[in-house]
Amino acid sequence: MKKYFILFTLIVSFTTAAIFFVIISKNKNSAKTEIKLSTNPSNKEEFCCVENLQAAGYSDNSIYQLKSIWRDENNTEVSLNKFYGKKVILSMIYTNCTIACPVIVNEMQRLEALIPGNAVNNYNFVVVSIDPKRDTPSRMKKFAEDRNLNLKRWTLLTGSVYNIAELAQAIGFRYKENQSGLFKHSNLITFINTKGEITDKIEGLNPKNEEFLTLLNK
Amino acid sequence: MIVIKNIFKLCLAVFIIMNSELLQAANSTKPEISKMIFVTGGYYKPLFKEENESGKKFVKPFYIDACSVTNSQYLEFVKENPAWRRSNVIHLFSDRNYLRKWKSDLELGSSVSANKPVTNISWFAANAYCKWAGKRLPTVDEWEYAFNKKYKNFNENSCTALYEWTFNFNETDFQAGSYCGGAGSSSNDPENYNAFIRFAFRNSLKANYSLDDLGFRCAESAPGKAFSENYSVNIKTSR
Numbered sequence: 001m002k003k004y005f006i007l008f009t010l011i012v013s014f015t016t017a018a019i020f021f022v023i024i025s026k027n028k029n030s031a032k033t034e035i036k037l038s039t040n041p042s043n044k045e046e047f048c049c050v051e052n053l054q055a056a057g058y059s060d061n062s063i064y065q066l067k068s069i070w071r072d073e074n075n076t077e078v079s080l081n082k083f084y085g086k087k088v089i090l091s092m093i094y095t096n097c098t099i100a101c102p103v104i105v106n107e108m109q110r111l112e113a114l115i116p117g118n119a120v121n122n123y124n125f126v127v128v129s130i131d132p133k134r135d136t137p138s139r140m141k142k143f144a145e146d147r148n149l150n151l152k153r154w155t156l157l158t159g160s161v162y163n164i165a166e167l168a169q170a171i172g173f174r175y176k177e178n179q180s181g182l183f184k185h186s187n188l189i190t191f192i193n194t195k196g197e198i199t200d201k202i203e204g205l206n207p208k209n210e211e212f213l214t215l216l217n218k
Numbered sequence: 219m220i221v222i223k224n225i226f227k228l229c230l231a232v233f234i235i236m237n238s239e240l241l242q243a244a245n246s247t248k249p250e251i252s253k254m255i256f257v258t259g260g261y262y263k264p265l266f267k268e269e270n271e272s273g274k275k276f277v278k279p280f281y282i283d284a285c286s287v288t289n290s291q292y293l294e295f296v297k298e299n300p301a302w303r304r305s306n307v308i309h310l311f312s313d314r315n316y317l318r319k320w321k322s323d324l325e326l327g328s329s330v331s332a333n334k335p336v337t338n339i340s341w342f343a344a345n346a347y348c349k350w351a352g353k354r355l356p357t358v359d360e361w362e363y364a365f366n367k368k369y370k371n372f373n374e375n376s377c378t379a380l381y382e383w384t385f386n387f388n389e390t391d392f393q394a395g396s397y398c399g400g401a402g403s404s405s406n407d408p409e410n411y412n413a414f415i416r417f418a419f420r421n422s423l424k425a426n427y428s429l430d431d432l433g434f435r436c437a438e439s440a441p442g443k444a445f446s447e448n449y450s451v452n453i454k455t456s457r
Contacts, residue, residue: 060309162345162354165385169341169425170310176389179275 058084062196063170068163070128073141073156080167081196083124083155088192092164092173092185094131095143100187103205105147108189111212112153125154130164130175130183171198191215254281254438255369262363265413277363282356283435284369285377286335287347289326292317295347297324302346312340315428335379335433341425344383344434353436355385358420360437362413379433387420 058064064081072078089108093101108125115123127149129135140156149156159167168175175185191200200215259279296302296317303323307316318338321327339347341355348354356364361384365372372378423432 062310065308065310166342166345172424174388176386 058196061198063167063192063198064196066163066166066170068159068166070157070159070163071137073137073144073151075137078155078157083126083192084196085194086122086124087194088124088126088190088196090126090128090171090190090192091188092128092130092168092171092175094129094183094185095135095139096131096181097183100185100205102147104187104189105149107202107205107207109147109149110209111189111216112150114209114212115216120153123153125149126157127154128157128159128164128167130168130185131177131181132158132161132164134181172201253284255284255364255372256281256440257360257364257367260363262359262366264359264362265410265417275359277359279440280356280360281438281440282360282364282372283353283437284372286379286382286433286435287344288333289320289330289336290332292336292339292347293324293326293332295350299346299350302343307343310426311342312426312428315430316340316343318428318430335377337379337430337433338428339383339432339434340428341383341387341423343428345385347434348436351436353438355383355434356437357386358384358389360384362416378435380431381416381419381429381433383432383434384420387423388425 058081064084066080068080070078070080089111091104091108093104095101105127108127112120112123112125127140129140135158137156137158140158144151144154144156167173171188171190173186173188173190175183177183187203187205189202190198191202193199199218202211202215257277257280259277261274262277263274300306304317304320305323315338317336319327319330321330326332345355361382423429
């Protein structure tokens with residue numbers, strides 16, 4: 001009789017403890033999710049905008065679906081969809097580069113010169129730096145001035161490591177920084193239509209004028 | 219006496235039920251927050267040597283998820299971010315295989331287990347998830363360095379996807395033909411076949427591919443330990 005009584009009390013206390021434990025652990029769970037939600041409001045805003053962009057009519061393949069924020073050569077914040085409505089000729093370079101990058105920019109200038117008359121005003125020439133450590137907006141501006149780039153049509157962008165990677169992946173540009181701060185990279189000029197869709201790419205250096213012209217006339 | 223015996227039986231039954239509920243409660247908390255491994259910094263020998271370089275690279279300390287991101291973790295992300303649901307995701311960010319095995323936008327279905335690594339995820343999607351979780355994708359160097367340390371779990375099939383995304387997955391030796399013929403000559407360790415396969419596989423990927431065996435895990439720079447100042451700062455400002 002006494003034995004049962006002791007067992008009984010033991011079991012009752014066990015169950016009470018168990019109930020408490022369950023209640024506490026459940027409360028903990030909801031607290032955790034609350035914290036998680038409250039630490040992510042900024043992300044919510046960010047992802048909201050992807051839908052807004054879709055609503056704005058950018059197609060599934062438009063690079064204007066990227067919501068990254070950049071700085072131009074005047075240190076003004078710009079997003080890529082600033083270029084919406086004009087054709088874009090874009091390259092990714094770094095100003096410390098001595099071999100291929102000046103050639104790529106020269107080629108873009110050669111292209112610019114090939115576009116007849118006022119038609120050139122329908123184009124934006126965009127140069128994006130892949131070297132955020134060294135390429136500040138002021139350095140990009142100096143780069144533009146040294147090469148006489150017409151800043152009415154040309155924009156030179158600097159951005160975060162993340163945004164650079166995202167844009168590079170979107171246009172199929174590959175790069176790799178080595179330990180001495182030099183980059184291996186694709187030599188790529190990307191042609192983008194008024195809606196932000198990639199229409200053509202030129203890879204490699206020194207394409208012929210005729211090649212340029214066929215792309216421009218597309 | 220009989221009454222007490224019956225009460226005893228009843229209590230026992232209640233106790234067993236409570237116990238099973240306790241177990242369930244313990245299980246349901248599992249995917250909440252993933253465990254991360256702290257990886258101390260150190261020298262690492264990449265598979266491919268850079269020209270004019272010693273062949274060793276310093277990797278700064280960082281944290282890396284112990285397991286690949288699971289289906290149920292990814293489901294939470296998708297619930298909160300409608301743009302990343304299967305029916306909403308745009309082609310720039312993923313091909314049509316995105317979350318292919320899930321039953322619907324917000325249902326895993328019976329063939330997908332909640333605690334297994336999520337696959338059919340593009341690089342853009344993996345990035346977005348890590349950002350949402352307050353983390354980032356590991357770099358190739360970080361991933362390989364951590365893998366070489368042979369942490370428990372990391373190298374286990376049960377919690378690791380067969381292949382995983384890294385932040386800079388296609389930056390290694392992308393020059394044409396680097397994997398044909400002469401590739402072995404620039405490799406530090408020609409016998410490291412698995413690593414070679416991983417590098418070759420990464421090199422063949424495009425950022426919007428969503429493949430069957432390709433998952434991911436996230437990393438975080440170790441605070442105050444100067445991972446790469448620019449890197450972490452830039453990620454924050456890009457939000």
